[in-house]
Amino acid sequence: MTTQAGVETSTSVADARARAIEAEMTDDERFSLIISLLGAVPSIGVPRDERIPEDVANMSAGYTPGVSRLGIPAIQASDASMGVTNPGYRPDDPGATAFPASILIGASFNPKLARDGGAAIGREARSRGFNVQLAGGINLARDPRNGRSFEYYSEDPWLTAVLGAEAVNGIQGEGVISTLKHYTLNCNETNRHWLDAIIDPDAHRESDLLAFEIAIERSEPGSIMSGYNKVNGEYLSGNNHLLNEVLKDAWGYKGYVMSDWGAVPEWDCALKGLDQESGVQMDVKQWGSEAFSDQLRAAFDEGKLPKERLSDMVRRILRSLFAVGADSWGPTPEVDLEKHNEIALETARQGIVLLKNDDALPLPTDKPLKIAVIGGYAQLGVPSGTGSGAVMPVGGFADVIKIGGVGVMGSLRNLFLFAPSPLAELKKALPDAEIDFDPGYTPAEAALTAKRSDIVIAFAIRVEGEAFDNADLSLPWGQDATIEAVAEANPNTIVVLETGNPVVMPWQNNVKAIVQAWYPGQAGAQAIAEVLTGAVNPSGRLPITFPASLEQTPRPVLPGMGTPWGTPTTIEYNEGAEVGYRWFAKTDAKPLYAFGHGLSYTTFSYSDLVIDEGDTLAATFTLTNTGDRPGADVPQLYLSEAAGDKRMRLLGFERVELKPGESRLVTLTADRRLLARYDGDAGQWHIAEGTYKIAVGKAADELELTGETTLSDALFGS
């Protein structure tokens, strides 16, 4: 492990080298380093840009020529957080490990899995010659309609930051730069290029920005990707306040800011903090020109872009390459696909959430049951989210069903299915059972199969992804009606949801068990079968609140929804920092399932809370497995009231594995910023003197131990 001092040394060496090498560069070389080119995608008609040398075969989302005389490697960037993607850049690429969706990693509450997955992705990226992985999606899942929630970890800044940082650490440990993206408040996809996200700046610091701030501290990502949207009227790629004043000045961020693809309206973004324009051909489509090519060069020649700023842009890129060692790769690392599959499998096991269980699960494995598996293409595979983050697994998809839609991402909007199928895995796990499959083609037909079975397992899926928000919280293709019908035909119905967001469940009371499997990745079917049969004791916890209806959320109606692609749209995030469970606490609303909720086949008890306070507070308590199976619990520490102000904040969590009867002393310590408010006038965090009430709970609405302490007034940070 590198020590903190070691990190400092390696980054200051990187800074010094970047400074020395940049000084040797010509202006042409400098300008060539601050743009990246989208690779060719012959299958969808994206041509090869002539600036990409002929001998570059491993195309991807970004290519920047290196400067070989100075030892600067070409910069080759690939998507994304759930594996190395290939939407057609490399016809001969056999495929990569398709890890579970980030929201499932969020549900595991397990930073180690984020790190292991990151390291595996880093190795697979590097083995293809990619030295930048466009991973680290850490927008807060603010809206259950957001098409990209599956690419993010959670609705909570602390959970998101801890997991996002570990994913970056895993990737960067392999000598590959990782991004954190999409900076910031890119929390809905509707009209994303024309979206103005309005938020109170202090509340922004306590929510989405706090996730970035903490994740940056814990992982030093080489790059931050700015989002497509505006915040408070300014496009992110040219948002002086958020890029220069907050990211670079207040937080001292040393890496480089790259734009999202097609997100740079004009050259002066360079003055406002953007260091590299990505996928410049997309900017030509979106804005009519490449901002950082001729336009920026002209601005430089006219003295509008200071030489020092150009040098700073280049140095930031270089230091990030040097800091992770991307310029000094040794031999290509061995990629152990079996080991990576194990990581994907273990992640899915830990991130699947048992939402409801009326003694229906685990399924008895020793009885010759007649089981009906219904719907969700469960005979073919498990779904993935769509868009730039979708990974093609080794051997290809089990099937691809075209969905389509408006805009450039419409052609990538597909139902991607990963083999093996849940049906096959259930047959393996239950060799004595007789299993019938019904596609759920009509409710009536599915009910016939359900009626003649002992148990029904209904799979329900939804295609969610980039550039599209979900119109509401229901399941598509009449699946709700099918579940209603099978549950009526057979009360022993279990529902497995494979979605990237919460859905409403009109059939909730009519089914015996509900399992949230998210998009569980290439090993997901096995993990689902193991959870259903009890080979794995479920331990996932919801990283996002499941509302009972959109009426409970801050925006029952999503602005811009239904308008033509390209309509200027303003979303006022009036909930401010009170995102998700914080909003439910503030409005006293009862969700369908609360943040943090998740059942187990064993039971846990909490006792003996002791609070220590100093600069911050720490809670110590005893956690006991009171049931008869080994299992993992995720105790959560919440702030519920701060100096007279009702305020819900997740302060800490830990996933703890316990044998039956075993107890463990757990200590959770709060980051001080989670106890504070951001005071924009002072430019600091402020803990007001007073009583702080905390609770240790199983979920945001299931608080088991409560206590309080007094904190003194404090102003700190920046």
Ligand code: BGC
């Ligand atoms: C997405 C990014 C992605 C980029 C490159 C954009 O459409 O928003 O997340 O990294 O494309 O493919």
